[in-house]
Amino acid sequence: MRHCCKFKPDDIYYLKETNICSNRILSIGFCPICQKPVAELVEYSFTGALNRISLSGINAQNMMISLQDEILYSAREINFRNAKSKPYGWKYGINKECKNGKIKQYACDFYGNKELIKSK
């Protein structure tokens, strides 16, 4: 990510897709030069357009707070928990519709693990 200079994000969050955008990734970090928090949201609309929003300071914080409920999991959690494969801890459900109209139900956790519960 970039502010006064280029630097590595402190953590990367994967966000739920919305009606308009998918592949939504929120990076957060602190600028090593001015020490301000920086948040960068990158998302792709279903038309294929890349949307990038980069904010710093209080605006970065406000963006993080507004996106907090949309976080699926963070890269840091995956690194800590990648030895596990089954959902663990606090779980939530995801329903995915397949092309043939079937619905697959998954249990997911905040560490990126998911398990097929049922398919109908």
Ligand SMILES: [Zn+2]
């Ligand atoms: Zn800076």
